[in-house]
Amino acid sequence: MAAVLLQAFGAHAQQNDQYPLIPYPASLQAGSGTFTITAATVVTADPAFTDAVALLQRLATPVLGKPLKTGSAGKIVLRKDAAITAAEGYRLSITAQKVELTAGTPAGMFRAVETLRQLLPAGMEQPILTMKGLPVAKPARQPLVLPALEIADEPSYAWRGIHLDVARHFFSIQYLQKLIDLMALYKLNKLHLHLTDDQGWRIEIKKYPVLTQQGAWRTFDKNDSACMRMSATNPDMAIDAQHIIHRNGKTLYGGFYTQQQMKDLVKYAAARYIDIIPEVDMPGHMMAAIHAFPDLSCEGGSKWGELFSTPICPCNEGTYTFAENIFTEIMNIFPSEYIHLGADEVDRKSWEKNTACTALMEKEGLKNSAELQSYFVKRMERFFQSKGRKLIGWDEILEGGISATANVMYWRSWVPDAPIKAAANGNKVIMSPGSPLYFDNLPDAHSLSNIYHFHVVPQKLTPEQGAAIIGAQANLWSERVPSENRADYLYFPRMIALAERVWSKQLDFGAFEQRLPAHYKRLEQLHVHYRLPDLSGFTAQNVFVDQAVLDIQKPLPELTLHYTTDGTLPKRNSPALDKPLIIKQPVTIKLAAFSPGGNRGEIYTLDYKKEDYQPAVATFAPVKEGLQCQYYKKYFKNTGGMQGLEADSQFIARDLVVPPSVNAPSFGLQYTGFIDVPETAVYSFYFLCDDGGVLTIGDKVVVDNDGQHAPIEKSGQVALQKGLHPFRLDFIEGGGGFSLGLKYGVGNGTPQIVPDSFFKH
Template sequence: MKPIKTLFFLLAIALIGCAEKEHPSFTEADLVLIPQPKSLELHSGSFEITPETQFVIAEDSLEVLTGILNDLLVRSAGFTLGVTSEKTSNSIQLKRNDTLESEAYSLKVTNEKVTLGANSKLGFVYGLETIRQLLPKEIESTSEVSDLALYIPNVSIDDAPQYPYRGSHLDVSRHFFGKEYIKKHLDRMAFLKLNTFHFHLVDDQGWRIEIKKYPKLTEVGGFRVDQENKHWNARTPNDPDDEATFGGFYTQEDIKEIVAYAKEKGIRVIPEIEMPAHVMSAIAAYPWLSCKEEPIAVPSGGVWPITDIYCAGKESTFEFLEDVLTEVMELFPGEYIHAGGDEATKTDWETCPHCQKRMREEGLANTGELQSYFMKRIEKFLSAHNRTLIGWDEILEGGLPQKATVMSWRGFEGGWEATKAGHDVIMTPVSHMYFDYYQGSPDYEPVAFNAFLPLEKVYAFSPVVDSMSVEQKKHVLGGQANLWSEYIPTEAHSEYMLFPRLTAAAEVLWSPEEKQDWQNYAQRVRKMMQRFDVMDINYAKSAFAIQPESEIDLETGKITVALQSEFPETEIHYALDDAELTSGSSVYEVPITIDSTTLVKAAVFENGKQMGDAMNKFFDFHQAVAKPVTYKFDYNANYASTGATALVDVLRGSKYFEDGRWQGWINNPAVVTIDLQELKYVQQVVVGTLEEQGTGIYFPEEVKVEVSQDRANFQQVAQTTRDYQPNPGAKIENFKLDFEAQQAQYIRVSIQPLSKTPKGGGAWLFVDEILVN
């Protein structure tokens, strides 16, 4: 090769390398998009955002949308992009495309420019949020990042939602969250292309929206007595004269600000004004709204059954509700108003002269039809103001209002029935969409409602039912994730319950079914968590948590422990006893077998870093393992655990009382006799117990130990007592009873339940193991 040719060759290679450096290429693994787009093609190269990059917009109305990226750029990169109407290279162009559906968008990225097409403001919002997710996670930083390379991979995306209704519900009644948190939540909804915020503003425990005609609704109904030190369902009734200081509310100016902010993000806000039940906060403010007209207090915790409800017989009730709804409609300009309609216990209606008169005049056969009359009347009022009533699926009972939309929460059945009758439906079943449920083992999770909803089950949700006809499926608008706040006192806790589960809900409501794949999503959401770190979202790592499955062979006395996490294809490391758990610990491959007292520690590791909490499971082999057990009083059939040997099988229960490891008694003590089958020296008995006051499970009041060599003559050797103490969560406690070492073959343990509960009624007693040492 001649020198001149060599020079040109080297120059060409250098130019190619330079071009590659200026416009690096990406792999599919680099694209972390949630929800998954309808169609995506990845090309070589990329577009770089620089201070010289400009937005090109054809309409002035689109300029406000540039803030979706500029608000991030100014904080993380220290500059914003200019706006022009003239076509230019090095630009992000927003172009109207009338051929697209209202929420659809198309995105084309090349080395020279980004072209975003849409037919509506919503489409542009979603396209810009996709660009945001394509940019490096550091763009979410609230402080300037040095040497931030802002490359967008070259892609071609055509995208549109599967369902028109993609909702997120927040309950601000049970626990109040401030305006700024609501706006933060709206930001995150837009990030995930969710388009409907269901604002649960009214319930028994708090009225959260200012109504100028009825100021006591917030002055009285917005506050309750502080009983936050007790479990939600163990809180005692308040006196109307008690000082109420716990709560808060939104002024009408706050509401206007929230609604306007949501509109900028392409999100409609649906207020929920409950009726005829879940309204004790309103009745506390204005007792004449109820049948009995007796003063009541705003409750501090759970109420069941809900008997203090609006009187359906008095015209003054409907005048009040129409006044309230008139002010609400002025604040919320959208189509829908949610009117509740759930969980009304109608015993007062059955004896109320006003309600009985209404039933006679309207020819109503029962109080179920009276509730239907109530909801139909409200629906007619809303319809006259060009609004559509949404109600929980109880509004089906007694006859459905003509134009109502049903929100099906008790399962899919209510939604199926409503679509059959030609009504629109939003699916939000407890089985898949109630985010106040535990997402991991209660041993490692904050207190939650006693049910499980792990991330994978959320991802398995579909709002349509296979048995629906084609016509029925047309009435399914979509779905909604609900976060009720009985057990959620703080904003950080709220975030923890929402994320990452809200990402799963967003994807199954947006992405086509053929694009939904748990394995693929699991990989993307694990990477999305890195962005959440930068966004300062307090997300749960529960899907990384180790889920142990333990079994004992009572013949050999050996236990096998299988380990897995919810996320597929994770690397689990484990260590035993005093060994430190690190990324260098043994890699789990097959179930672990143990036959002596052992502490098993395990966790998921990625790139040498521990992900989520470590599991610490202690297996204590004691002298009574697998020995015969007899009971004076049978355990409850619903809480039998594994039967007669459950209390001597080494396998311990969790804080979830329905995990199959607890034996339960109600209205009787647990009197258990263990036969050691030979004389042994014993000096300690440990009784494992559970307390969750909200479900009526309390620690024992007394534990007594007696020993015998012949089963005929027992001698008491130890006793302990415990006074009742308020407990807001689930707790496990081991009652240890030590005594002088002595020989015995039979151990009798008598465990007395709490004799008097704060709210009355019997106390459940739960025991998982009796250890004899």
């Protein structure tokens, strides 16, 4: 299949950064000259390609002032070619005389037109927004000029997905349409909607109207309150007022989609060759439903337990009647091949105490509650199959045993053998591990690289097992995502990196970084509240002996930098940082970048303190290589929990790589000894950890990255004399996969891994 498409051009051609396409095509050869689309340009298309023609007209009409003409012998030709057998494969040929797009399927042709779109100027997007009625400045019409080239392209993976949790916070239909349009622009093809959870039921079920009458609305919960507090310094964290109502003297927050709204959205997505995958999560995460129907649980209601909420009862026939009625209506709304059951994070304690469950387990020969959960999943799968659908579940469905026909969505990074077990069992697997594909985890300077270098097929799989991996998906859980702007910020540009990772056959992160700035301009035109590139040249905690210089090289030339020193948040009218800033007195600087459209980037708080060089210490005995390490096999909320405890074991660590012998699910490590610095200087340290960590040198906490959190890097500085300095690094892992890394730089120099030779004890 691939060979048919790519033989003509060669699959391994070097990337040409003159063409800022993302995802990058399998093959691209530059041509000579350009082709200009004008109002007189005629389009000729095979009748199968109506959606692609409609997209082409949506792109051209607002710029040209009228639709392109259609007819025979056109200069833009959309031609069907049965020899292109890849489901979404296409060819694109542009010369000075003609544009020819060729595909074997309507989906492939639609992807071809999206590639054509990226070759056109970013400014063309503004008239499109004007057509949609969005408030944009009146754009100047510009020629639609295409560079001459030849492209042959097809995707690497069939499943290229994005997930949105609309249960914790609700998102408008308009936002879902915007997300679908952006997915189409970057050739993603699966939108997974998490429609129900403990905090909200978001889809109309006509047989059970109370599910949305009650379950779609709530008083503000703890996550809502946390968002409100954070909105004081970040307006993106404000609760969206359009989803607040007042009923019976109460302020309620939420919303739901009618079945007709979702059917319309399904059609909208299908016209862009995107499947919407619905998820109604059960047997766990069902509090919103159980509050309306208490008898669904074994206990007659639902409450929060030690782990999660009380689930529905798999030992009651009424549960299956309810579930089948729900999914019958879901299937009438969503024609997708796949239906997501969820089946994750189930607190099974209520089942273990229930006599009906005990009786069912004995009758069915089930040894434990995990197998009882599997009984529920298998029974639901048989129902799905009776309707011609395929079941997807989160990777917990493996625990009690599953059929070979179930599809597994792998998310638990700390269970690395789950996709291996699934592949060995014959299951298809969608890779969606929390690190790096949970987009609710805060992005940092390493996020794009981590996504781009992610192994879609785990390295431990054989080639035969690797065929079970059908693609990957990024998930956005919305507990702390109260607004559409916040969702944009968390999706972009990470979604773009994922799009290239799962489509492209030529993967070159350096080339990707060079092509990405053109897409910031396009996102700006499309009113996407994307995350601006990181600023560098400083740490969060800065020190100086005589003076410091804040000198930032802007990552994009069109950005402007603004700062304050009075504690207020920087705005576009705050002082501009357009030349090096000399700092001679202690000060706190708040700094942010702004795009031409007013999009504000990260707010950096930079503390500058004056200090003397820490004197090096003398030792009475020769020092040895490595650090002493204390190992605690226990769960800690923060590193302070290790203080005063007796370690379970200790060893000498040559570096800061956690050895295989540290294998407790939750643990703490204390590395102690000396750091031997080669010169007197101000040193910057960059501490990456998941979960928490604290770096102390001498008597100074240099980086405080403590607490339970996803992988994130924090930084600080310390002034050190040449020689040995007491060193301590505390690190905790709460369970769920860990990251640990330490880099250093002299002053604001390029960060690099701390050499093992620096560590002594």
